[in-house]
Every structure is written in C-alpha cells, then in structure tokens.
Amino acid sequence: MRTYYIAGNWKMHKTRAEAAELAGALVAQLKDGKHKYLVAPSFTLIETVAPIVRGSNILLGAQNMAPEEQGAHTGEVSVLQLKDLGVTTVILGHSERRHIYKEDDALINKKVKLALRHGLEVILCIGELLEEREAGRAEAVCESQIVKGLEGVEDLSRVVIAYEPVWAIGTGKTATPEDADAIHAYVRRLIGKLYGAGAAEKIIIQYGGSVKPENAAQLMAKENIDGALVGGAALKADSFVPIAKF
Numbered sequence: 001m002r003t004y005y006i007a008g009n010w011k012m013h014k015t016r017a018e019a020a021e022l023a024g025a026l027v028a029q030l031k032d033g034k035h036k037y038l039v040a041p042s043f044t045l046i047e048t049v050a051p052i053v054r055g056s057n058i059l060l061g062a063q064n065m066a067p068e069e070q071g072a073h074t075g076e077v078s079v080l081q082l083k084d085l086g087v088t089t090v091i092l093g094h095s096e097r098r099h100i101y102k103e104d105d106a107l108i109n110k111k112v113k114l115a116l117r118h119g120l121e122v123i124l125c126i127g128e129l130l131e132e133r134e135a136g137r138a139e140a141v142c143e144s145q146i147v148k149g150l151e152g153v154e155d156l157s158r159v160v161i162a163y164e165p166v167w168a169i170g171t172g173k174t175a176t177p178e179d180a181d182a183i184h185a186y187v188r189r190l191i192g193k194l195y196g197a198g199a200a201e202k203i204i205i206q207y208g209g210s211v212k213p214e215n216a217a218q219l220m221a222k223e224n225i226d227g228a229l230v231g232g233a234a235l236k237a238d239s240f241v242p243i244a245k246f
C-alpha cells in the first residue's frame with residue numbers, strides 16, 4: 001500500500017517572515033493530516049522554516065542542489081549544506097531547471113546519485129513539453145528522462161517520481177486525471193521493467209501541474225497517482241491544506 005505524498009514547491013517566493021507564517025500555519029493545520037507532506041522553500045528560507053517544521057509531520061525539502069559535494073562552485077548550494085540545515089529531500093530535474101536553466105539529464109543524474117549517496121530522498125521531476133505531447137512523444141520523453149536520470153541508481157527506496165507535464169505547470173491547465181494516470185501507469189511499468197515488480201508497486205509517483213483544491217481528489221483517485229507536487233497552490237495554507245487533506 002503506497003502512502004499519498006503531497007509536496008509544496010514554494011519556488012522563488014516569500015520573505016523569511018512570510019515563510020515562517022506559512023510554515024506555522026501548515027504545521028498547525030496539517031497536524032492531523034493522514035498523508036506524507038513536504039515543503040520546499042528557497043535556500044535562503046530553509047533555516048527559518050527548519051525549526052518550525054521540526055518534529056511535525058512535514059518534511060523539509062530543497063528545490064535543487066549542486067552536482068558536487070563542495071568546492072569552487074560560485075552561486076551553488078551543496079548537499080552537505082542542505083543536510084546541515086536538516087533537509088531530508090531534494091527536488092531534482094524540475095522543468096524550470098531543465099528548460100530555463102538548461103539542466104540536462106546527465107547533470108540531473110549526477111545530482112540524483114550524489115543526493116542518494118548522502119542519504120537524501122530525491123523527487124525526480126519528469127514531463128513533456130506541449131509540442132512533444134502533440135507529436136505523440138509524451139511517453140518516450142518521460143521514459144528517456146527516467147532512464148537517463150536514474151542511470152547507475154540501483155535502489156529506488158528513496159526515489160519519488162513527479163510527473164509534471166510542462167504545459168500544465170503554472171498555466172492553470174491540468175492534465176485530465178485519465179491522461180495523467182496513463183503516463184503514471186506507463187512510468188510504473190517502466191520501473192517494473194528496470195527494477196522489478198516490487199519496486200514498481202512501491203514507488204510513489206506524484207502528479208504536478210496546476211493542482212488545486214478543486215481537482216486534487218479526482219487526480220488522487222486514479223490508481224497510479226500517489227500524490228502531488230504543488231507549485232502555485234502551495235503558497236497559501238488556504239489552498240495547500242485542502243489539497244493535502246483531499
């Protein structure tokens with residue numbers, strides 16, 4: 001039986017005071033929540049949010065990390081620094097990293113392996129562009145991102161996949177529950193081929209792309225959708241809490 005996992009990606013939003021207020025509201029309002037929860041604030045907010053979520057049922061995540069452990073990498077943040085702040089989980093391969101900052105699968109794979117080697121949980125984001133979907137390539141794109149992103153990874157027990165069709169992120173357009181579930185089912189079959197039936201059954205596959213309180217329950221009702229990675233609606237307790245408690 002898989003646990004539903006609802007994660008909030010705060011992206012490049014909020015000051016420390018705003019982040020503390022949101023984190024405090026989430027801790028209070030999700031304390032009786034039945035699923036697994038995570039918030040991923042900007043690097044500069046992690047130290048503020050850490051003591052607020054510590055001891056609660058909300059995990060602390062980061063939105064990215066450097067591909068190297070430490071050293072001369074101006075502007076980057078290392079896995080050691082994240083662990084020092086109590087981060088347990090890192091989001092890697094988000095479409096904004098892939099498409100705005102041109103991160104490729106080889107770089108993402110390096111980060112995935114480094115994070116896992118240091119005991120972090122990884123949320124590996126995959127998803128196709130609109131033109132790729134229209135050309136009938138959604139499955140092939142997702143397959144390639146998984147195969148390359150997980151190259152050399154043997155154990156999936158700390159890996160979560162987030163299927164986020166790029167055309168649905170921050171656009172208000174959500175994939176229909178049926179379309180999303182079809183890709184999730186494809187991903188689960190692929191994991192089965194690569195890692196065996198046990199891993200396929202266990203792996204959490206989140207959906208991301210304009211998840212809102214109004215559509216969360218229909219998405220989560222699908223057999224292969226095990227949670228959500230939420231952007232815009234994660235910025236307010238009023239919208240994140242109903243998703244988290246769908």
Ligand code: PEP
Binds near residue numbers: 170209229230
């Ligand atoms: C995201 O950034 O991961 C995301 C899914 O954003 P939104 O919910 O705003 O579409």
